[in-house]
Amino acid sequence: MTSPADLSVVEREPSPEELQFNDLIAADSRIEPRDWMPEAYRKTLIRQISQHAHSEIIGMQPESNWITRAPSLKRKAILMAKVQDEAGHGLYLYSAAQTLGITRDEMMQQLIEGRARYSSIFNYPTPTWADMGAIGWLVDGAAICNQVPLCRASYGPYGRAMVRICKEESFHQRQGFEILLELMQGTEAQRQMAQDAVDRWYWPALQMFGPPDDQSPNSAQSMAWNIKRFSNDDLRQRFVGMLVPQAEVMGVTLPDPALKWNEETGQYDMSEIDWTEFDEVLAGRGPANAERIRRRREAHDEGAWVREAAAEYARKQSAREAVA
Amino acid sequence: MTAELHEHEHEHDAGDATHAHGSVTVDELALAEELAGSGITGAGRVASADAAEYAMRLGDDALVLAQQLGMWITRAPELEEDVALGNIGLDLIGHARSLLHYAGTATGRSEDDLAYWRGEPEFRNTWLFEQPNGDFAHTIARQLVASLYLYELYRALEPSTDATIAAIAAKSVKEVDYHRDHAVQWVLRLAGGTDESRRRMIVAVTDTWPYVDELFVDDALTARLADDGVAVEPSTLRPAFEAAVDAVFAEARLERPTGRTAFIASGGGREGRHTEHLGPLLAEMQVLARQHPGASW
Numbered sequence: 001m002t003s004p005a006d007l008s009v010v011e012r013e014p015s016p017e018e019l020q021f022n023d024l025i026a027a028d029s030r031i032e033p034r035d036w037m038p039e040a041y042r043k044t045l046i047r048q049i050s051q052h053a054h055s056e057i058i059g060m061q062p063e064s065n066w067i068t069r070a071p072s073l074k075r076k077a078i079l080m081a082k083v084q085d086e087a088g089h090g091l092y093l094y095s096a097a098q099t100l101g102i103t104r105d106e107m108m109q110q111l112i113e114g115r116a117r118y119s120s121i122f123n124y125p126t127p128t129w130a131d132m133g134a135i136g137w138l139v140d141g142a143a144i145c146n147q148v149p150l151c152r153a154s155y156g157p158y159g160r161a162m163v164r165i166c167k168e169e170s171f172h173q174r175q176g177f178e179i180l181l182e183l184m185q186g187t188e189a190q191r192q193m194a195q196d197a198v199d200r201w202y203w204p205a206l207q208m209f210g211p212p213d214d215q216s217p218n219s220a221q222s223m224a225w226n227i228k229r230f231s232n233d234d235l236r237q238r239f240v241g242m243l244v245p246q247a248e249v250m251g252v253t254l255p256d257p258a259l260k261w262n263e264e265t266g267q268y269d270m271s272e273i274d275w276t277e278f279d280e281v282l283a284g285r286g287p288a289n290a291e292r293i294r295r296r297r298e299a300h301d302e303g304a305w306v307r308e309a310a311a312e313y314a315r316k317q318s319a320r321e322a323v324a
Numbered sequence: 325m326t327a328e329l330h331e332h333e334h335e336h337d338a339g340d341a342t343h344a345h346g347s348v349t350v351d352e353l354a355l356a357e358e359l360a361g362s363g364i365t366g367a368g369r370v371a372s373a374d375a376a377e378y379a380m381r382l383g384d385d386a387l388v389l390a391q392q393l394g395m396w397i398t399r400a401p402e403l404e405e406d407v408a409l410g411n412i413g414l415d416l417i418g419h420a421r422s423l424l425h426y427a428g429t430a431t432g433r434s435e436d437d438l439a440y441w442r443g444e445p446e447f448r449n450t451w452l453f454e455q456p457n458g459d460f461a462h463t464i465a466r467q468l469v470a471s472l473y474l475y476e477l478y479r480a481l482e483p484s485t486d487a488t489i490a491a492i493a494a495k496s497v498k499e500v501d502y503h504r505d506h507a508v509q510w511v512l513r514l515a516g517g518t519d520e521s522r523r524r525m526i527v528a529v530t531d532t533w534p535y536v537d538e539l540f541v542d543d544a545l546t547a548r549l550a551d552d553g554v555a556v557e558p559s560t561l562r563p564a565f566e567a568a569v570d571a572v573f574a575e576a577r578l579e580r581p582t583g584r585t586a587f588i589a590s591g592g593g594r595e596g597r598h599t600e601h602l603g604p605l606l607a608e609m610q611v612l613a614r615q616h617p618g619a620s621w
Binding site for chain 1: 391394398402403404407413414420421435436513514516517520608611616618619620621
């Protein structure tokens with residue numbers, strides 16, 4: 001069993017295109033779809049970009065749960081726009097993955113058959129309106145910390161898709177913060193709703209950065225290939241550093257009694273993350289895994305006749321044009 | 325600088341399909357909201373009692389349809405349709421907000437007071453808009469009728485003597501023009517696609533047509549407003565609507581329902597009488613707001 005990092009060790013003479021690829025990476029330039037690339041690089045990217053696309057698509061579900069019940073028309077409009085942005089992000093990312101030689105149908109099939117991963121965070125339910133705030137503030141906030149460095153990812157189409165996505169994500173995070181702020185300035189029931197949501201989403205959001213650096217098997221190669229730029233623990237620290245002052249402004253408590261700035265290390269001390277729950281959810285035993293995949297599969301299956309009709313109509317149209 | 329140019333050269337490799345649908349982002353909404361504070365929704369103009377009632381009718385049509393389209397998000401036949409139906413729903417919420425805001429000026433109520441704190445008999449939408457989504461063909465049939473009607477309506481309201489209604493109509497007509505195109509394209513695809521899609525499209529047209537008549541019913545209110553040049557008599561919109569339907573149906577080889585299934589629903593939405601579908605729709609829409617009276621969000 002070799003670790004992925006070993007894949008970069010080439011014993012034979014590197015080919016000219018391989019040397020060119022290595023030069024591009026060394027110069028921190030971009031790899032484009034027509035460029036030669038190692039098979040492992042291609043596979044890593046397909047896995048990462050498709051997982052990212054799936055996360056956007058599945059991530060629409062916990063929020064769409066509140067579109068029909070949003071408590072004001074302004075919030076309803078913002079939430080609809082946000083969920084719709086996520087569908088758009090999924091589309092950019094599927095397009096980027098397609099440049100690596102996989103089709104959207106294949107990716108969608110992997111998703112609905114449960115063979116593809118997506119961010120585990122979306123397997124948690126959204127029982128209250130405050131979850132719309134917590135998802136924006138914490139989940140989108142963590143996503144931004146993860147994604148901003150990806151704008152410089154070595155693979156061109158991925159990096160460029162991320163530039164677009166990050167622009168929109170920052171608005172998503174801000175609207176989440178505003179939802180929570182409004183609740184914290186509201187009635188006692190609203191404040192409780194906000195704190196409860198922060199309590200439920202804080203730890204899962206920290207887990208979005210992945211396992212601690214010493215237990216992250218794929219990180220080293222991804223960093224060598226300029227796909228990943230910062231380690232999991234660095235990003236997690238950066239995220240917490242962003243949250244602390246914002247939590248103070250809102251008046252919510254971050255649910256970690258050990259959380260404290262440490263002058264000596266120049267970092268936040270925090271409680272040990274409990275990875276048992278994360279592992280459970282990742283293994284498919286989370287609160288909503290089955291529900292999320294089921295919804296996607298149902299939409300896909302129920303829409304099959306529509307997609308077939310569109311394809312058939314397009315075929316007839318081009319046949320007609322060919323005759324004319 | 326070169327890096328930026330590089331970004332632009334390659335902007336087309338991902339996601340153009342969505343942009344063709346005119347994606348709205350949260351950013352643009354925030355901007356629209358700022359504008360709404362002093363611009364289109366009235367600049368402090370107070371609606372007359374008649375104009376308020378009229379704006380409420382139109383606002384309720386838009387709101388109820390938006391609520392239904394929102395239910396498609398995450399359930400559409402393809403991701404592009406999650407985006408497209410979401411966009412149309414968003415436009416309609418925008419129209420509803422402007423119209424209900426204006427309607428509320430007559431009685432000192434906000435758009436949310438009107439959306440969340442009125443009961444079923446106080447809603448003024450016509451029955452077409454409260455008919456359930458059904459399958460995709462039913463949603464498209466409803467979209468076809470709604471968008472062809474709204475396009476003629478807003479076009480006719482652009483020269484309204486009521487400056488607020490004129491401004492709302494001028495903005496809305498451009499958006500509804502896109503909704504119209506979306507519905508027409510799908511009617512053609514479904515009617516001209518597979519046997520299955522054609523069968524479903526015909527059923528959907530049959531099920532939707534009973535609700536067309538109510539859109540074009542004149543009453544005392546529209547007569548008074550038409551006299552003042554504020555609004556138009558709904559019946560005057562019908563010829564252009566019919567011509568548009570004929571053109572689409574001719575291309576799609578569809579017919580209006582005839583024979584025993586050619587029902588015409590009695591209607592009554594403008595007086596607050598509704599089908600069985602509106603109650604559950606409002607219950608869901610209003611539930612959270614009503615659990616927290618007086619709260620702001």
